[in-house]
Amino acid sequence: MIGLLALAHPSRDADAAFLCATTADELRDALAQVSDGGAYVDEDSVIAIGPGTFATGGTPFRSEALTTTAKLDIMASWNPHCGGRPSGPPTTVLDAGGVGGVLVIKRPHAFVYLRRMVLQNGNADVGAGLQVNHGTESAYEVSLYQLIVRNNHASGNGGGIYIAASAPPDMGAIGIASSLIVDNTSGSDGGGAYLVISGGYTSIVNLTTVASNTAVGTGGGIAATGSAATYSVSGVIAWGNTPASLRFDVPSTVASSDVDLIAPGAAVTTEEVVQLDPMFLDPAAGDYRFGNVPGLVGTGAPFNYVPAYLDDYPLPPTGGEYRADMGAYTDVIFRYGDDGGSRL
Secondary structure, three states: OOHHHHHHOOOOOOOOEEEEEOOHHHHHHHHHHOOOOOOOOOOOEEEEEOOEEEEOOOOOEEEEOOOOOOOEEEEOOOOHHHOOOOOOOOOEEEEOOOOEOOEEEEOOOOOEEEEEEEEEOOEEOOOOOEEEOOOOOOOOOEEEEEEEEEOOEEOOOOOOEEEEEOOOOOOEOEEEEOOEEEOOEEOOOOOOEEEEEOOOEEEEEEOOEEEOOEEOOOOOOEEEEEOOOEEEEEOOEEEOOEOOOEEEOOOEEEEOOEEOOEOOOOOEEEEOOEOOOOOOOEHHHOEOOOOOOHHHOOOOOOOOOOOEOOOOOEOOOOOOOOOOOOOOOOOHHHHHOOOOOOOO
């Protein structure tokens, strides 16, 4: 029914071509193999990326396949040599070092699925951390799961993320879940993310923390636009973004979330939305787990489409009496047995 349903099944497709990348050069080669002219461009493919930091060297990691309908699944944070995937937070970091973008994907007619990686320190015109289908007439879905997108700057839209997507009427064009989008800037709209949908059912942002992003235009956290569809934001912490955390240009719903400010735009239906300072533990050090804020514990969305938070801590069963916490992380005080430096 929605794009995030794919995220409920995080294991890799056994029938897909499987490419393993443990160095930056191997990652570039794998992306070339699934691009136009590559050996696997028309096969469903999984690119597994091992742990460590992969420097772009000033040129974004890139894949372009403009006509294929074959699914691309980039699944990072595997063990060395791609011998299985450990639990825990993402261990793969793609780093642009402040020069050029980080990751560019153009695959407008196929499902793109990106998960379990850190995209950081990009500096580009659009979507400096992640750019998907910019400049194309997108006709298919894009899903992100367990991503950290931080410290990126775009002179145009989408400081951290730019996604253009579409979908059939019964599918969601964009799904973002269990992710952290922080400390990104845009010279135009969408400091954290700029999302464009051109069809499909409801696009979802679920169990994600969007904080400390800045846009010169509108939508400091997320600017969501498009046509012929809508957005649903649930279980999200959107806080401390400038000039406002969320901006929608199509009718949308924000539910069971902690949002400081929604900018004027299209009609937005709000349900169980609170305004509570999340007291992030140490944002200067990149720690955006929320502190001692009981109003964020067990008050997130009762229906979730993914099995775990960003750090792989499992979520409660969907639709049960126990509701998820808000944001990308579960409560550190009661779930982890320590206060993590929170203000008790």
